[in-house]
Each structure stands twice: as structure tokens, then as C-alpha cells.
Amino acid sequence: MPNPKRKISKSRRDKRRTHYKGENPTIAVDSTSGEVHLRHRVTADGYYRGKHAFPDMKKDV
Secondary structure, three states, rough: OOOOOOOOOOHHHHHHHHHHHHOOOOOOEEEOOOOOOOOOOOOOOOEEEEEOOOOOOOOOO
């Protein structure tokens, strides 16, 4: 397996790793319930894009 011929300096290593930092998740607000949730995910109440995703699900609220 190939190995580097010389030690990679800390500055060169850190320059490569500058893009590794995490991003903030994109957050959306449901139009029906007003609940904040991740994009393209069902809310905790079971709504997705303003409609109830599971009509058979019993509502416990």
C-alpha cells in the first residue's frame, strides 16, 4: 500500500479539512400545524405538505 514520502504539514492537512465542517440543517414550517421540522420529513403530528400522511393513524392530541 502506498505511503507518503514526506510528512504532511499541519497547515497543508488543515487546508484540506476546511470543508469538513457540518452545515445547519434546513428547517421548514408545516402549513397546517405550524410545526417546525426537517425538510422532506413528516412532522411529529403526522403531517406532510399540509396533509395528514397517515389517515389511519389515531390522533392522540
